[in-house]
Amino acid sequence: MTAADLDRADPLAPFRERFLLPEGVIYLDGNSLGALPRDTPGRIEQVMRHEWGDGLIGSWNDAGWVQAPQRIGDKIARLIGADPGEVVACDSTSINVFKALTAALALNPARRVMLTEAGNFPTDLYMMQGIAALCPGAQVRTVAADAIARALTPDVAVLLLTQVHYKTGAMRDMVRITAQAQAAGALVIWDLSHSAGAFPVDLNGCNADLAVGCGYKFLNGGPGAPGFLFCAARHQDRVMPALSGWFGHAAPFAFRDDYAAATGITRFLVGTPPILGLAALEVGVDMWLEADLSLARTKSLQLGARFQQAMEPLCQRHGFSLASPVAAARRGSQISYAHPQGYPIMRALAAHGVIGDFRDPDVLRFGLTPLTLRFGDIDAAVAILDDIMTNRRWDTPDHHARRAVT
Numbered sequence: 001m002t003a004a005d006l007d008r009a010d011p012l013a014p015f016r017e018r019f020l021l022p023e024g025v026i027y028l029d030g031n032s033l034g035a036l037p038r039d040t041p042g043r044i045e046q047v048m049r050h051e052w053g054d055g056l057i058g059s060w061n062d063a064g065w066v067q068a069p070q071r072i073g074d075k076i077a078r079l080i081g082a083d084p085g086e087v088v089a090c091d092s093t094s095i096n097v098f099k100a101l102t103a104a105l106a107l108n109p110a111r112r113v114m115l116t117e118a119g120n121f122p123t124d125l126y127m128m129q130g131i132a133a134l135c136p137g138a139q140v141r142t143v144a145a146d147a148i149a150r151a152l153t154p155d156v157a158v159l160l161l162t163q164v165h166y167k168t169g170a171m172r173d174m175v176r177i178t179a180q181a182q183a184a185g186a187l188v189i190w191d192l193s194h195s196a197g198a199f200p201v202d203l204n205g206c207n208a209d210l211a212v213g214c215g216y217k218f219l220n221g222g223p224g225a226p227g228f229l230f231c232a233a234r235h236q237d238r239v240m241p242a243l244s245g246w247f248g249h250a251a252p253f254a255f256r257d258d259y260a261a262a263t264g265i266t267r268f269l270v271g272t273p274p275i276l277g278l279a280a281l282e283v284g285v286d287m288w289l290e291a292d293l294s295l296a297r298t299k300s301l302q303l304g305a306r307f308q309q310a311m312e313p314l315c316q317r318h319g320f321s322l323a324s325p326v327a328a329a330r331r332g333s334q335i336s337y338a339h340p341q342g343y344p345i346m347r348a349l350a351a352h353g354v355i356g357d358f359r360d361p362d363v364l365r366f367g368l369t370p371l372t373l374r375f376g377d378i379d380a381a382v383a384i385l386d387d388i389m390t391n392r393r394w395d396t397p398d399h400h401a402r403r404a405v406t
């Protein structure tokens with residue numbers, strides 16, 4: 001089918017109008033920083049001028065600020081198969097990884113190993129290493145993805161995995177791995193940074209213990225938006241938070257000297273919630289609640305298959321190789337290609353209005369966000385890439401120069 005036919009028939013096509021996108025740009029990086037929803041600037045203006053400017057400190061009570069982490073958490077819960085009261089929107093994903101890992105160690109005190117896969121997103125690995133240095137006896141075990149099952153020995157307290165690999169887009173089987181790890185006596189933490197807002201997730205359907213995820217990627221919460229933390233209801237009141245801040249206290253405004261954890265998911269809060277960031281995140285999440293995530297998944301599979309097919313001749317001609325699973329169903333909402341000149345090629349693409357990103361050492365990553373992308377964008381992006389390769393437009397000193405963020 002032609003791209004125009006597919007775009008006309010696309011039930012999600014009207015969502016594109018709900019975003020503010022620059023003219024002439026094909027944005028294939030919504031997996032790293034989601035696009036700006038049209039409603040966000042107005043909402044932020046309202047929070048600043050009315051809730052903050054006019055309402056001042058009274059807005060903690062009157063504008064629902066103090067409940068924002070739980071309220072937005074309950075909304076995110078609907079996108080990831082959790083129940084109300086199991087998710088809070090708070091802190092960065094890195095901090096939430098720390099909270100989830102220390103909670104899992106506390107829930108499984110006879111075991112001390114934190115297991116993960118080599119090549120997991122760096123912050124997940126670094127947080128484990130920091131906890132191992134901080135907590136006597138705690139150890140990190142990092143193994144190849146296909147060795148996880150064998151590494152689930154009786155000393156493993158917790159398995160931390162990212163459901164969709166940030167570099168390759170490979171999607172893990174959450175149901176099978178969770179069951180396998182729990183059968184071996186370990187708890188499981190899922191990092192949903194590349195899952196939430198990309199396709200339907202069913203945390204409770206697979207009996208997950210804990211999960212974390214990002215607000216600024218597929219959820220369109222804005223740069224540095226708060227992340228989220230899920231803790232299954234069955235565990236919540238059994239764990240003392242390692243980051244025992246006053247917003248997780250049972251009575252923060254009693255100002256007592258001694259910590260007493262709140263009941264439920266609230267105990268995973270630490271300090272004062274960032275209201276401006278949460279307000280922007282809530283706009284993105286509200287929009288997602290209007291979209292049908294299974295339609296989004298269907299479209300992202302189609303976008304990926306079209307991209308892959310269009311890239312085949314370029315693989316032959318220009319030396320790209322697929323760095324993602326071949327079967328679309330085994331990928332999240334992105335597709336990656338390896339090329340030895342990946343960095344300058346990605347810079348040249350950006351200079352020609354096609355924005356993706358580069359991950360060391362040689363991976364070009366293309367995010368497929370079904371609410372903003374048209375099928376025609378896929379064809380156009382690959383045609384621009386073909387032109388850049390054929391005419392060596394990537395080979396300029398400017399495109400070779402590494403910038404701080406790749």
Ligand SMILES: *Cc1c(COP(=O)(O)O)cnc(C)c1O
Nearest residue numbers: 092093094121123162166191193
């Ligand atoms: C993007 C991402 C993060 C980001 O963590 P921050 O604390 O928000 O910087 C963490 N984990 C994974 C798997 C990611 O993809």
